[in-house]
């Protein structure tokens with residue numbers, strides 16, 4: 001009998017694993033738990049800006065989920081609890097992402113309903129001045145009457161002169177920036193939580209992490225105690241952002257197929273959309289704002305969505 005491999009969640013990492021499904025079927029009895037589609041977060045600001053029709057990626061048509069949701073996990077008994085009952089496993093890949101903090105409308109998990117709400121709102125308040133919040137404010141102001149951005153500081157991880165330049169561009173585009181903490185009830189229109197993600201409660205309930213902590217993994221992306229569990233994407237403490245989610249999924253697919261090489265963390269290249277036809281590329285402290293990063297981002301995102309649609 002082949003070992004039972006259970007894949008949970010259609011995160012960015014899981015799509016890369018599902019792309020190797022034919023090879024995986026030769027070694028494992030594979031089952032999938034999760035939805036049939038998910039929103040590619042790298043591209044949804046382009047949908048809001050009216051530059052891309054869809055950022056929805058889909059499960060391969062030849063895969064039928066055994067259930068829609070993981071609702072609990074017993075890693076000692078190797079059992080996933082779902083809305084349709086229990087699913088046993090020998091190896092488990094978790095790619096269910098993390099969740100927004102809970103200020104207004106969360107961006108995680110991103111769903112088509114949340115995306116429709118954003119697209120259909122006339123006024124939007126974005127809370128959070130990191131890369132996600134800034135990109136979202138730039139995208140929203142292209143289609144909305146009013147956009148307010150609350151931030152303690154804008155783009156704190158980038159050099160100050162770059163952050164200042166982006167702040168000027170936001171203001172010139174029509175975004176109202178309020179530097180200070182957001183208080184519930186202050187927002188104008190739909191309030192979007194771009195303050196980052198937090199741990200889901202079931203991780204600690206299952207004994208995979210301390211309360212409110214992200215899940216630790218060894219450099220083979222397996223849990224240090226429950227070695228039959230791989231963790232990809234935002235759930236894993238060692239990973240950061242969508243680029244890492246995609247890389248970690250690719251790596252887990254290779255590990256499942258026999259590679260022994262460890263996962264190496266590296267600086268991610270990020271590109272965020274700014275004003276029409278322009279984007280800001282960041283690589284560590286290096287930055288480049290202009291047309292070329294825009295075309296690069298569009299090409300990468302279109303290819304990704306086409307590949308998984």
Ligand SMILES: Cc1cc2nc3c(=O)[nH]c(=O)nc-3n(C[C@H](O)[C@H](O)[C@H](O)COP(=O)(O)OP(=O)(O)OC[C@H]3O[C@@H](n4cnc5c(N)ncnc54)[C@H](O)[C@@H]3O)c2cc1C
Nearest residue numbers: 009010011012038041069070096097233234241242243245
């Ligand atoms: C506005 C914004 C812009 C961003 N832009 C970029 C960018 O340009 N580049 C970049 O690198 N990163 C970007 N990020 C970060 C990126 O979105 C995340 O790092 C990435 O989505 C993490 O992928 P993931 O696979 O861990 O989880 P997700 O992409 O969140 O996927 C998790 C999936 O699991 C499903 N799921 C959740 N719970 C369960 C359950 N209990 N059972 C079954 N399924 C479940 C969800 O429905 C979802 O389909 C952005 C984030 C935001 C908010």
